[in-house]
Amino acid sequence: MELYDIVVIGAGSGGITSAVTAVGFGKKVLLIDKNKPGGECTWSGCVPSKALIHEAAKIHNARSFIKDFAYDSKEAMDHVHNVRETIYSHENPEALSKLGIEYLQGEASFKDSHTIMVGEREIRGKKIIISTGSSPFVPPIEGLDSVPYLTNESIFELERLPENLIILGGGPIGIELAQAVSRLGSKVHVVEMMETLIFREEAEFSKAIAELLTEEGVSLHLGARATRVTTRGEKVVLAYEKEGRESLVEADTLLIAIGRKANTEGLGLVNAGIQYGKKGIQINAKLQTSQSHIYAIGDVVGPYQFSHMANVQGILATQNAILPLKRKIKYNNIAWVTFTSPEIARAGMTEAEARESRSDNIRVYEYDFNQLDRAMTGGETREKMKVILDRRGRVLGLSVMAHRAGEMIGEAQLLRSQNLNFSRMASVIHPYPTYSEVFTKIGKRVMVDNLLNHPLVKIFRKKNPNE
Numbered sequence: 460m461e462l463y464d465i466v467v468i469g470a471g472s473g474g475i476t477s478a479v480t481a482v483g484f485g486k487k488v489l490l491i492d493k494n495k496p497g498g499e500c501t502w503s504g505c506v507p508s509k510a511l512i513h514e515a516a517k518i519h520n521a522r523s524f525i526k527d528f529a530y531d532s533k534e535a536m537d538h539v540h541n542v543r544e545t546i547y548s549h550e551n552p553e554a555l556s557k558l559g560i561e562y563l564q565g566e567a568s569f570k571d572s573h574t575i576m577v578g579e580r581e582i583r584g585k586k587i588i589i590s591t592g593s594s595p596f597v598p599p600i601e602g603l604d605s606v607p608y609l610t611n612e613s614i615f616e617l618e619r620l621p622e623n624l625i626i627l628g629g630g631p632i633g634i635e636l637a638q639a640v641s642r643l644g645s646k647v648h649v650v651e652m653m654e655t656l657i658f659r660e661e662a663e664f665s666k667a668i669a670e671l672l673t674e675e676g677v678s679l680h681l682g683a684r685a686t687r688v689t690t691r692g693e694k695v696v697l698a699y700e701k702e703g704r705e706s707l708v709e710a711d712t713l714l715i716a717i718g719r720k721a722n723t724e725g726l727g728l729v730n731a732g733i734q735y736g737k738k739g740i741q742i743n744a745k746l747q748t749s750q751s752h753i754y755a756i757g758d759v760v761g762p763y764q765f766s767h768m769a770n771v772q773g774i775l776a777t778q779n780a781i782l783p784l785k786r787k788i789k790y791n792n793i794a795w796v797t798f799t800s801p802e803i804a805r806a807g808m809t810e811a812e813a814r815e816s817r818s819d820n821i822r823v824y825e826y827d828f829n830q831l832d833r834a835m836t837g838g839e840t841r842e843k844m845k846v847i848l849d850r851r852g853r854v855l856g857l858s859v860m861a862h863r864a865g866e867m868i869g870e871a872q873l874l875r876s877q878n879l880n881f882s883r884m885a886s887v888i889h890p891y892p893t894y895s896e897v898f899t900k901i902g903k904r905v906m907v908d909n910l911l912n913h914p915l916v917k918i919f920r921k922k923n924p925n926e
């Protein structure tokens with residue numbers, strides 16, 4: 460029996476971060492994965508999708524000059540595969556070993572709450588961290604089990620993209636890939652049961668991205684509930700129901716992107732007495748499972764399924780496993796980006812969420828980038844920032860749709876995490892012409908409003924209505 464201070468199951472974003480943190484504390488660490496290290500982010504998530512999006516943007520630009528610009532999607536897929544390998548070279552078993560992490564390839568399963576089996580090997584961990592991630596949720600749609608379909612686990616393995624593709628699901632996976640695959644020359648249909656794409660975002664941003672995708676040639680079937688799948692010759696036919704009527708959509712293949720299911724199967728959680736349900740492993744705010752020496756992080760617990768969230772949870776769970784003082788996770792400063800072009804970034808609440816939780820006790824500022832010189836230089840008209848503040852001027856939420864939105868959201872995160880008043884932005888110098896100037900512009904409006912809202916100013920203005 461081998462004994463480790465910390466055993467981590469799953470070498471994805473969360474697991475690798477946990478292992479690196481634990482060796483930083485001088486602990487003896489074993490990291491186990493049934494596949495190569497890297498997890499979803501490296502092999503079938505963030506990395507390949509962003510590499511594909513990068514290639515798609517290049518071809519989209521080329522086609523703005525030469526309409527019939529010839530391109531073989533094999534080049535894009537080669538790029539995707541190369542990028543994955545480059546990133547893997549920083550997290551392969553040799554790289555992990557140099558960091559002091561022992562890596563074991565194999566499927567892990569609990570024998571009891573302190574013992575993990577990997578094949579015949581019996582491993583004991585004083586503390587254990589589970590980071591087994593999630594898998595694509597495949598719905599029980601009639602006929603789906605008898606047609607070939609793609610998920611995020613198989614699409615990036617292709618040598619070439621299909622000539623036409625149906626994407627089931629208009630969430631972040633669905634729309635990032637819809638735009639990229641369409642820009643690379645395929646005909647794409649998106650079938651989404653809600654009336655909008657990325658329904659969790661600000662409504663006007665969801666609408667704007669739907670309009671843009673339609674302009675780019677993606678066919679959107681919104682408010683459409685998939686009912687059955689059949690084949691016609693080599694083609695896949697998806698039937699959906701909308702307003703009581705059935706419609707059919709046909710393509711070479713189908714990509715399923717309608718959400719995730721937690722990877723709890725085969726882990727022997729019952730043997731260890733770990734409680735779990737449909738949404739994944741149950742944890743407390745300190746990230747402990749029902750066995751207090753076993754922690755769980757990342758997609759297998761949620762509530763936010765992002766790489767950066769798995770990292771944050773990974774660091775906290777490891778610190779809690781090692782240090783006597785245990786801290787609670789806080790999700791109030793979460794942010795994310797949907798990497799369409801333009802990007803849509805979000806920090807905190809939408810306007811609707813803020814109104815629901817704070818009634819109308821909020822201040823909303825909007826800025827259309829068609830008034831912003833930098834955006835004008837690129838002829839951009841749809842871009843926009845929306846800021847939701849509390850009465851005093853602190854940020855409750857900020858959403859931005861712009862080509863640099865993913866980078867811009869960092870500034871909002873700084874304000875939020877430091878609990879700063881948005882008016883502080885009024886005096887921050889942003890070089891001209893940049894997208895980030897919008898922070899100064901909104902900051903100045905907030906500063907003036909803060910002043911006008913000051914009780915003394917209000918009394919003065921009441922007494923001197925003409926001042």
Ligand SMILES: Cc1cc2nc3c(=O)[nH]c(=O)nc-3n(C[C@H](O)[C@H](O)[C@H](O)COP(=O)(O)OP(=O)(O)OC[C@H]3O[C@@H](n4cnc5c(N)ncnc54)[C@H](O)[C@@H]3O)c2cc1C
Pocket residue numbers: 468469470471472473474491492493494495496497498499500503504505506508565566567568590591592593611632722725726756757758759764765766767768769798
């Ligand atoms: C197409 C796509 C694009 C995405 N883009 C982004 C993005 O741009 N930004 C972002 O933040 N997030 C993105 N995500 C989400 C992100 O990939 C996940 O949130 C993140 O990878 C979760 O990390 P994790 O450590 O929880 O799990 P994973 O990275 O999935 O790692 C889990 C690991 O556990 C292993 N494992 C499972 N069971 C066992 C077992 N019994 N024994 C041993 N090993 C096991 C698996 O092999 C896997 O390697 C994207 C997801 C998809 C699908």
Ligand SMILES: NC(=O)c1ccc[n+]([C@@H]2O[C@H](COP(=O)([O-])OP(=O)(O)OC[C@H]3O[C@@H](n4cnc5c(N)ncnc54)[C@H](O)[C@@H]3O)[C@@H](O)[C@H]2O)c1
Pocket residue numbers: 598627628629630631632633635650651652653656657658683684685716717718719763764765795796797798
């Ligand atoms: N840029 C990023 O950070 C990024 C990118 C991709 C994925 N992700 C992560 O991966 C997670 C999963 O993404 P996702 O897009 O698969 O899931 P999702 O849950 O975010 O979106 C799925 C969509 O499918 C729709 N849907 C569900 N069932 C359907 C049905 N039967 N027919 C038609 N439509 C249906 C839903 O209404 C929803 O709009 C995300 O929540 C996110 O955490 C992040």
